[in-house]
Amino acid sequence: MLHIAGSVAADMPAGVMRAMFAARKKVFVDLLKWDVPVLAAEFEVDQFDGQHAHYLVLANEDGAHLGSARLLPTLRPHILDSLYPDLCERPVPRDANIFEITRFCLDRSLSARDRRVVRDTLVVALAEHALANGITAYTAIAEIRWFQQILSFGWHCQPLGLPGPHGGKLLAALRIEIGADTPALLAQAGIAALPTLIGADRAAA
Amino acid sequence: MGILPLDQLTELIDGVASADDLMVAMIGLCATLGARCFAITHHVDVARETHPMRLHNYPDRWAEFYDINALGLSDPVHRASHKTSIGFRWSRMPAMIPLTASDLKVLELGREQGIGDGFTVPANVPGEARGSCSFANEAGTSLADEMLPAAQLAGAFAFETARRLWRVRTLDTEEQPVLTDRQRDCVLLAARGKTDGEIAQLLSVSAETVAVHIKNACERYGVYKRSSLMIRTLFDGTFTFSDIFRR
Numbered sequence: 001m002l003h004i005a006g007s008v009a010a011d012m013p014a015g016v017m018r019a020m021f022a023a024r025k026k027v028f029v030d031l032l033k034w035d036v037p038v039l040a041a042e043f044e045v046d047q048f049d050g051q052h053a054h055y056l057v058l059a060n061e062d063g064a065h066l067g068s069a070r071l072l073p074t075l076r077p078h079i080l081d082s083l084y085p086d087l088c089e090r091p092v093p094r095d096a097n098i099f100e101i102t103r104f105c106l107d108r109s110l111s112a113r114d115r116r117v118v119r120d121t122l123v124v125a126l127a128e129h130a131l132a133n134g135i136t137a138y139t140a141i142a143e144i145r146w147f148q149q150i151l152s153f154g155w156h157c158q159p160l161g162l163p164g165p166h167g168g169k170l171l172a173a174l175r176i177e178i179g180a181d182t183p184a185l186l187a188q189a190g191i192a193a194l195p196t197l198i199g200a201d202r203a204a205a
Numbered sequence: 206m207g208i209l210p211l212d213q214l215t216e217l218i219d220g221v222a223s224a225d226d227l228m229v230a231m232i233g234l235c236a237t238l239g240a241r242c243f244a245i246t247h248h249v250d251v252a253r254e255t256h257p258m259r260l261h262n263y264p265d266r267w268a269e270f271y272d273i274n275a276l277g278l279s280d281p282v283h284r285a286s287h288k289t290s291i292g293f294r295w296s297r298m299p300a301m302i303p304l305t306a307s308d309l310k311v312l313e314l315g316r317e318q319g320i321g322d323g324f325t326v327p328a329n330v331p332g333e334a335r336g337s338c339s340f341a342n343e344a345g346t347s348l349a350d351e352m353l354p355a356a357q358l359a360g361a362f363a364f365e366t367a368r369r370l371w372r373v374r375t376l377d378t379e380e381q382p383v384l385t386d387r388q389r390d391c392v393l394l395a396a397r398g399k400t401d402g403e404i405a406q407l408l409s410v411s412a413e414t415v416a417v418h419i420k421n422a423c424e425r426y427g428v429y430k431r432s433s434l435m436i437r438t439l440f441d442g443t444f445t446f447s448d449i450f451r452r
Contacts, residue, residue: 090213116331145329145359151365152330159214159362162354170291172358188372201242 001061002078002125002198006054006071019065020105027105027192048072048079048102056125058118058197064123066197067106067118069126071099073122080160080173084141087173089161093139099111101126101140101176117194123153124186124193130178137177144170154189155182213237214362221366221428224260230237232262234359238352240340241319245367247336248283250275258371267318279326281308283421286327286337290424292357294347316344324348326360331370338364391418396449 003012021043028034028044040046045057056069072078074093078100081092104122108113130138142150144163156177163172185191217219217230231243244285246263247254252275261268270276277283285293295312298304304312315321321344338360340348350354384392387408394404401419405412419431426437438444 141395143290144361148290148328148361149330149363151361152368154369157362157365158218158221159211159358163357164354170357172361189369 001059002045002121003057003059004055004129005057012055013063014056016057016059016065017055018043018080019059019063020055020068021066023065024103024105026108028103031108040098044103048077052076054099056122056129057089058125058138064106065107066110067115067122068103069101069105069122069139070103071129072102074098074100080139080141082171084164084166084171087141087164087171088162090095092111093137093160093175095136097129097134097136099135099138101138104140119189121193123191123196124183125198127178127182127186131180133183135178137175139173139175140171141171144172147172147174151174153191154185156185167193210237210382214359217359218362218366220254221370224370225369227260227363227366227370228262229276229361231260234363235340236260238340238356238359239342239346239348240356241342241346243338243340244364245338245363246277247334248277248280248286249334250278256371258336260367260369263320264318267315267320270314270318276311279311282323282325282339283335283337284383286325287329287335290327290329292324292326292353295325298349318353319343322347324353324356326357326364328361328364336364375402382427382437382439382441384425385418386420388418388422388425391415392422392434392438393444393448395419395431396438396444 003016005012005017005077021039024044025038025042028036029038036044036046049070052073055068056071057068058066060066073096074081075096079102080088080100081094085092102156106118106122110118126138137159140150156179158177160173160175163170165190213233217234221227222232228413231245235241235243242262242264242363244259244263246259246261247257252272259368263271271280277424281298281302281304282295285298288301293301318339323339323341324347325337325339328338340356342348368439390408391404393408395401399407401412401443403417404415408415419434423429423431423434426434428434439446
């Protein structure tokens with residue numbers, strides 16, 4: 001079931017929200033060893049979480065986390081402009097209709113095959129969310145291995161600058177254009193949502 | 206200030222509608238980066254693939270030698286690229302993988318043909334054959350250090366552009382698989398519900414032979430299960446309903 005929280009959607013159940021922050025801790029702190037704060041030894045929460053962030057969360061029938069992503073408005077401080085402006089050669093994209101995709105998270109408990117299905121479903125959900133809400137582009141920073149995967153989804157990507165080393169990893173910033181053709185581009189690249197994951201009745205307003 | 210004009214990369218992404226366009230764009234990129242030639246490829250044995258994804262302007266003689274010897278699979282550069290997700294200079298290879306005597310010979314032959322020094326960007330998409338984009342020079346000439354981030358980025362976008370073009374190409378020219386007589390006999394009898402042992406008796410061959418024929422038939426169709434094979438052969442007219450279900 002796809003839950004969406006943020007100014008355009010109804011709030012999601014607190015349990016789902018908590019499950020997302022807990023999953024983020026397992027992925028970004030325990031697995032990827034990011035140097036980010038942890039709350040109550042269980043939740044990964046940073047200064048960009050809050051009322052201005054939007055969240056897309058895929059959960060199963062029991063509310064358990066499958067995958068999630070956080071969207072940050074680019075008119076407010078976000079990751080690219082606040083932490084990695086050097087990855088952007090031209091001015092950082094800032095617009096009411098451009099959001100930054102951050103904390104794209106696939107639950108560690110999933111098998112490799114399920115993780116890909118959830119990944120694809122979340123990508124399609126991001127595209128549909130953009131089209132439904134007038135978002136014309138996403139920006140994102142990715143480690144170079146994940147960067148290639150993002151390109152492989154088939155949507156229109158543009159580099160924002162050269163890759164640069166940060167904390168022992170090679171990061172790069174990109175911009176993803178969302179248009180009416182985006183769903184077809186994703187489908188052509190073999191990226192499809194699993195309908196049962198999205199759910200017959202979404203929790204979005 | 207960027208070294209690689211982002212516009213040139215944008216042209217690579219948006220302005221390329223065919224393999225020829227991509228070749229032209231890559232030649233321009235090589236000039237900017239200081240590379241003599243490039244290769245974008247999936248790491249497969251090209252002889253066994255219907256539409257191997259490969260685009261390059263390496264010297265012809267080297268390319269021929271490469272294919273005749275099916276180096277696509279054993280190429281030390283490719284093997285090294287599976288060990289990392291970041292672009293690497295070929296001079297780093299000895300530290301990344303054990304180089305055998307035949308590896309060293311292959312590298313030496315490449316050097317003789319003008320492919321001596323290079324930078325390879327691994328391009329690994331989960332669920333697909335692994336691949337890479339390489340920028341190569343004659344021995345003794347390397348990409349400048351400050352060009353490497355640009356080469357990394359260009360390699361990633363070039364690979365994805367090639368993927369996009371080859372995907373369309375495969376869809377457009379999907380060939381119908383054709384089974385041999387023996388494969389056809391085995392698959393038909395299996396579709397009629399016979400076991401491998403029964404088929405073996407009817408055709409006067411061993412059960413193992415039957416299994417091999419059916420496995421090869423599966424490979425021709427690119428499927429892994431016999432049930433998928435049955436469906437495909439029914440749909441493409443290899444068999445008709447009456448072939449299978451008549452008494």
